[in-house]
Amino acid sequence: MKKPRLILREQPLAGGQPAAFGVGLLIALIVGILLLYGAGHEPFKVYSRMFDASLGDADAWAKTLNRAVPLGLAGLAVAIAGSMGLWNIGAEGQIMAGAIAAAWVARIGENLPGPILISGMLLAGVVGGGVLALGPALAKAKLGVNEIITTLMLNEVAIRLVQWLIHGPWKDPDSFNFPLAPMLPDQGRLPFLFSRAHLGLILAILSIVIAAVAVRYTAWGYELRIAGSSESTARYSGISLSKKILTVLLLSGAIAGFAGSIELAGTADRLTETLSNGYGFAGIIVAALALMRPSGVAAVALLFGAVQIGGQSIQTMGVSSSVSTILQAFILFGAIGAGVLSRYSIRLDNNSTTQQESES
Amino acid sequence: MANTSPPKSYEDFSVELNAIQKSFPGVRANSNGNLKILKGTIHALLGENGAGKSTLMNVLAGVYRPDSGEIKVHGTAQIFRSPADALNAGIGMVHQEFRLIPSFSVAENVILSSSPPVLKAKEINKQVASLADRYGLNVDPAQPLWQLSMGERQKVEILKVLWRNGQVLILDEPTTVLTPAEVNELGQILRRMANDGRSIIFISHKLHEVSGICDEATVLRQGSTVAASLDMKITNQEDLARHMVGSSPMVTQRPHKGNAGEPLLEITNLTALGARGTTALNALNFVACAGEIVGIAGVAGNGQRELADVIAGLRQAESGSVVLNSVNATNLSPQKRFELGLAYIPEDRLGVGLAPRLSLIDNAILRVYQQQRRGPFIAAKRAQTYSENIINQFEVRAGDPSGAIASLSGGNLQRLLVGRELDTKPTVVLASQPTRGLDVKGVKAIQDLLIRQRDAGSAVVMVSEDLDELLTISDRLLVMEGGHVRGEFDPRTASREEVGLSMVSNSDLTPRS
Numbered sequence: 089m090k091k092p093r094l095i096l097r098e099q100p101l102a103g104g105q106p107a108a109f110g111v112g113l114l115i116a117l118i119v120g121i122l123l124l125y126g127a128g129h130e131p132f133k134v135y136s137r138m139f140d141a142s143l144g145d146a147d148a149w150a151k152t153l154n155r156a157v158p159l160g161l162a163g164l165a166v167a168i169a170g171s172m173g174l175w176n177i178g179a180e181g182q183i184m185a186g187a188i189a190a191a192w193v194a195r196i197g198e199n200l201p202g203p204i205l206i207s208g209m210l211l212a213g214v215v216g217g218g219v220l221a222l223g224p225a226l227a228k229a230k231l232g233v234n235e236i237i238t239t240l241m242l243n244e245v246a247i248r249l250v251q252w253l254i255h256g257p258w259k260d261p262d263s264f265n266f267p268l269a270p271m272l273p274d275q276g277r278l279p280f281l282f283s284r285a286h287l288g289l290i291l292a293i294l295s296i297v298i299a300a301v302a303v304r305y306t307a308w309g310y311e312l313r314i315a316g317s318s319e320s321t322a323r324y325s326g327i328s329l330s331k332k333i334l335t336v337l338l339l340s341g342a343i344a345g346f347a348g349s350i351e352l353a354g355t356a357d358r359l360t361e362t363l364s365n366g367y368g369f370a371g372i373i374v375a376a377l378a379l380m381r382p383s384g385v386a387a388v389a390l391l392f393g394a395v396q397i398g399g400q401s402i403q404t405m406g407v408s409s410s411v412s413t414i415l416q417a418f419i420l421f422g423a424i425g426a427g428v429l430s431r432y433s434i435r436l437d438n439n440s441t442t443q444q445e446s447e448s
Numbered sequence: 449m450a451n452t453s454p455p456k457s458y459e460d461f462s463v464e465l466n467a468i469q470k471s472f473p474g475v476r477a478n479s480n481g482n483l484k485i486l487k488g489t490i491h492a493l494l495g496e497n498g499a500g501k502s503t504l505m506n507v508l509a510g511v512y513r514p515d516s517g518e519i520k521v522h523g524t525a526q527i528f529r530s531p532a533d534a535l536n537a538g539i540g541m542v543h544q545e546f547r548l549i550p551s552f553s554v555a556e557n558v559i560l561s562s563s564p565p566v567l568k569a570k571e572i573n574k575q576v577a578s579l580a581d582r583y584g585l586n587v588d589p590a591q592p593l594w595q596l597s598m599g600e601r602q603k604v605e606i607l608k609v610l611w612r613n614g615q616v617l618i619l620d621e622p623t624t625v626l627t628p629a630e631v632n633e634l635g636q637i638l639r640r641m642a643n644d645g646r647s648i649i650f651i652s653h654k655l656h657e658v659s660g661i662c663d664e665a666t667v668l669r670q671g672s673t674v675a676a677s678l679d680m681k682i683t684n685q686e687d688l689a690r691h692m693v694g695s696s697p698m699v700t701q702r703p704h705k706g707n708a709g710e711p712l713l714e715i716t717n718l719t720a721l722g723a724r725g726t727t728a729l730n731a732l733n734f735v736a737c738a739g740e741i742v743g744i745a746g747v748a749g750n751g752q753r754e755l756a757d758v759i760a761g762l763r764q765a766e767s768g769s770v771v772l773n774s775v776n777a778t779n780l781s782p783q784k785r786f787e788l789g790l791a792y793i794p795e796d797r798l799g800v801g802l803a804p805r806l807s808l809i810d811n812a813i814l815r816v817y818q819q820q821r822r823g824p825f826i827a828a829k830r831a832q833t834y835s836e837n838i839i840n841q842f843e844v845r846a847g848d849p850s851g852a853i854a855s856l857s858g859g860n861l862q863r864l865l866v867g868r869e870l871d872t873k874p875t876v877v878l879a880s881q882p883t884r885g886l887d888v889k890g891v892k893a894i895q896d897l898l899i900r901q902r903d904a905g906s907a908v909v910m911v912s913e914d915l916d917e918l919l920t921i922s923d924r925l926l927v928m929e930g931g932h933v934r935g936e937f938d939p940r941t942a943s944r945e946e947v948g949l950s951m952v953s954n955s956d957l958t959p960r961s
Binding site: 302305306307308310313314316317318320321323324325326 | 760762781782783784786792794796799800801802803804805806810814815817818821824825826828
């Protein structure tokens with residue numbers, strides 16, 4: 089009897105990842121047809137609505153791109169840490185920390201001219217995210233404390249901090265006692281590129297390109313890749329692991345914080361409890377889909393953004409939010425699952441030894 | 449030791465292994481493994497490192513499937529698909545690395561492989577305690593495992609097999625984790641089990657322990673059984689050692705050139721701890737001079753690995769000093785030592801010496817990437833030229849130099865690693881098991897490179913478990929035992945037998961040097 093077995097490929101199949109991505113997407117859409125049909129909807133109408141809402145025209149593209157910006161930056165934050173084998177599960181909180189810092193700059197500098205104010209807010213976002221990552225980074229680098237736990241727990245801290253600020257000291261006096269922070273000053277908002285797509289798009293693309301080049305072509309990135317491939321090799325060649333861990337986790341937090349300040353100045357316009365909107369957690373999926381390579385993050389984030397925007401749009405057609413969420417999950421899991429499978433080859437095993445045959 | 453004579457029932461073997469063959473990619477671990485174990489005896493399985501003892505026992509314990517050959521248990525042929533099958537047939541193995549769960553209690557660990565559906569702690573503790581008492585395995589069933597010493601953990605492993613009513617117990621080098629007093633105690637426990645009709649297979653290369661504990665011995669050499677079921681009462685240690693190391697084969701000495709120059713590596717009173725916190729190096733001294741190859745022989749686990757790590761700077765020395773080119777390097781980083789002229793070819797090629805997921809180019813420039821910087825960038829052209837030079841000079845056969853090196857063959861990986869290290873013109877070369885697992889051509893190529901480096905005036909220190917190799921290319925041969933240098937031999941005059949004996953014998957068999 090022939091048994092199929094999965095064998096890990098020594099080299100990933102050339103072009104296998106994008107191809108698997110496509111196949112997975114297709115399978116997910118087919119399964120989705122069954123789901124939608126079962127739930128009493130017309131699958132093709134739903135799909136065409138999803139497509140129109142996310143990629144149909146300039147306004148749709150703007151929505152998708154604005155969504156892809158925080159997803160891409162959060163994914164980049166996770167991927168940078170991941171290329172050294174570290175898990176930053178705290179991007180969600182670091183986005184919040186970045187937004188808090190940026191909002192604070194907007195409060196104290198509300199009369200500054202736009203370019204200066206925006207630059208200050210973005211810089212503050214970077215610092216804010218980095219500060220929240222500092223504790224886990226130091227603990228991991230100096231004491232070996234598991235960064236997954238520490239970064240995860242700090243998410244909660246950052247979100248509570250936002251809640252306290254908007255219920256307390258930063259509550260807008262003109263909000264009729266609603267827990268709302270004041271709106272940003274007009275000159276503190278990111279300019280639009282087209283439709284409502286804001287400047288964050290260019291900042292995110294720049295960040296991803298710089299990070300991808302740094303990891304691939306610089307001595308710093310080289311050391312990062314060595315340490316990610318084998319800690320013992322890094323030690324052998326004199327690379328200081330603790331320094332590397334410290335800088336990489338700080339950088340990861342800073343990128344997430346940057347995403348927070350962009351989200352604040354580009355879309356949210358005021359500090360809210362829902363500003364981070366799960367982007368930090370979605371960033372883990374984005375990074376995993378991109379195989380922890382900064383260069384792959386942009387494409388994955390775009391797909392992710394389109395799926396989210398499309399998924400939301402069909403809720404106005406009467407598709408329940410749970411069906412929409414399941415559909416989104418299908419599409420993403422289809423792509424992830426196929427992506428993982430593309431690293432394997434299937435071999436039919438011939439049970440050749442006489443012993444085994446006598447048994448079976 | 450006063451052994452009570454075991455009950456002998458010659459008509460019944462508990463285990464028979466006939467003509468077992470087992471190969472791994474590139475290595476034939478067992479070519480003709482034969483073993484017959486009498487019921488109620490303690491049977492020693494002896495052999496040098498790499499003789500195939502562990503493989504043969506893993507075959508018996510169901511961990512590996514033999515390529516061919518026959519396993520009989522109590523007279524019936526068996527095919528084991530997993531360790532669980534072997535356990536069901538009454539065969540259990542205590543591996544060198546214990547397989548226990550630290551947060552569980554002793555009793556919970558013991559019953560792990562066959563626990564009743566409902567766990568009543570009191571009941572189980574009582575049952576485990578009574579089983580333990582029967583054989584003098586004094587451990588507290590309720591104690592959490594993490595509190596136990598290594599010797600006590602070993603008892604838990606033995607209890608695990610007894611709990612499954614194992615009739616054949618395989619112990620893989622059980623004494624390495626024990627103190628001398630614990631070794632005595634283990635001997636008594638095993639004797640009680642044997643008197644109870646069980647068979648014990650005792651894998652070892654410490655001859656003096658074996659002769660005190662075991663009834664019979666089987667010796668493996670290069671994967672085959674060379675002496676089966678020797679009666680320990682009439683076999684002396686020297687005979688056993690001769691079986692283990694073999695008769696002196698023709699060892700062709702490689703040409704030696706000139707005399708050794710000034711000392712380049714001086715190790716003085718070096719003491720260091722091993723992974724388990726035990727003393728691995730104990731006031732060790734030696735010197736390696738320009739233009740000589742110093743071979744370091746010894747049975748695995750006598751401090752060779754730690755010695756290499758301490759010299760390379762990957763392990764902290766407790767006391768003593770490492771002097772490289774007259775500079776005290778004891779507390780310097782690995783990179784500083786490299787800058788002082790130390791090249792290190794580690795035992796673990798892939799994972800220490802090389803980064804498996806990175807490309808050949810990335811791996812080739814590991815030692816020199818800082819010199820290839822242009823601003824923050826690594827100059828890609830320069831890196832490529834540099835690695836092409838290594839590829840050509842050291843004949844590394846690789847398809848695409850920008851592909852991950854994990855797909856290269858062992859020989860090519862080692863050429864890349866050795867080439868990278870030697871290309872930097874080191875004054876001291878430290879090579880740990882540099883030819884292990886390579887084919888004949890690969891072995892020759894690596895040896896040639898080391899000899900060439902010696903002839904160029906470097907001091908070469910080569911740690912190896914292959915005695916023939918050391919006798920072939922060393923200018924001086926040191927034997928390590930128990931964390932220090934036990935003896936020094938001149939490979940031109942010393943016989944293989946003589947060196948081999950000093951490696952495997954206890955201290956009353958001093959080498960005639």
